[in-house]
Amino acid sequence: MAAIEKGVYTKLAEIYDEVMSEVDYDLWADYIDALMLQHHPDPKKIMELACGTGSLALSLDELECYEIWGTDMSSQMIEKARLKNKLRMCNATFSVMDFLDITMSEKFDVVFAVFDSINYLHTTDEVLRFLSECKKLLTPQSLLIFDFTTPINSEEAISYLHNEQGITNNNFRFYRSSRYNKEEQIHVNEFQIQQLAEDGKTILKEFRETHRQKIYTLRQMHDIIAQTDYEIKAQYDGFEFDEAHDESLRITMVLQCPSIQS
Template identity: 50%
Template sequence: MRPMDDNVKLLENYSVLAEIYDDVMSDVDYETWTDYIDEIILTHNPETHDVLELACGTGTMALSLEELDCYNITATDASSHMIRIARQKGDEVESAVHFQTMNFLNLNFDRKFDVVFMVFDSINYLHNPSDIIDLHNEVKQVLKPGGIFIYDFTTPRNSRKAIRFLNNEQKKINEFYRYRRNSSYNPKKRIHTNQFYIEKTDQSGGSVVETYHEEHQQKIYTLSEIETLVSKTDFKILERYDGFELKPAHSKSLRITMVLQ
């Protein structure tokens, strides 16, 4: 791919990336991840009926959860582009999932949920610790009494390992799109940056019509930092799970799933 030049358009996050997001994530096993979230729900709040997914992206997880035929699901994301793709996918399978564009720092519902969940380190998009506290407070407002909040985050150890295989990833998606990802990690500031350079080609797949650039910065937190922030909210920690296991997180965990009540 060409290096960046003056014609590259710098875009808001998850705009053009929304078009190719599912292809970029094609290696992610969302079905297993869905089963994991379902297992957590069955363990900690088995009477669950109403579920809210935050930062649902293109809706893969919500649609997969719907296949279990156990839940009434609402799924939201701040990006209208991601939600447009999610709705398209929902329409294709005649889904009843209710997709809405919504910032998770400003939740607006006239009903409450048994479970609120959020996956794939979406919380790492919050760089300011006070925003993390605000998120918990927002979620509390939309949870039924006894309801649970589930989310994961990636650890500094994960970022140090991940750049080895994410940096310089290149892929041709289809006849219209190809992309390159540059991934870097600043261990001092604990900022993980993913730069996506997306090229749109003409129908022959030959000439590049447009090049787009999205820069995604995630703040990487340690477990003790997240625990300290949770202690400043009305939630209590039920579990901190390691990876996709129902076992406690430890110092070498790459992804930690928090279960709060």
């Protein structure tokens, strides 16, 4: 059922945290925490979809206010999240799950998916399917929070994402090339990942992953949500509490579905 291509986030799991080392997940967790408190009277039980290696879920767990469950389609990413959960002595639960095929019936106060994960859904039908599947986890009071990046963000991001390279502490060398097709609104990141021997030079294995993301405007996202019975409680610009607008680079949506059967 997954919209994402096979093999994506398999080898990248080995180096994901280093590639993302400049992302401040503690700050992001504070933002999600503030959003939840703003829009829900008593958020306790929360589910992160597409949690990756669990960095955000673990930062939220360390606030000691939530019972948190993280899920992701990639077993390799979840393996890393479980390891970090143990090392950081956290209490989050992690499991493998495709958010287009939600298999649990438990309900959560807040369900969220961040860091462009929704941009892996390439068609209106896939986003509609995501919104429909999420209902399995929600009550009429629950919040569904997700972010997405916009065409302006992709146009700007090319300058720092394209031709990025680095060597990780666990002896992987990576190259990233990045391109954006304006007409199709498709952003492609290609990763070439080389596993090096202890001498730091000899290449033991080489892998490639191609990540294709559909980039949405605010208006396109509105048109999709309008086809559902979700209500938009808020839409925020970046990591602020200001209203999202046509020039926003990243938009965080806060939805609720009061018509869900509880």
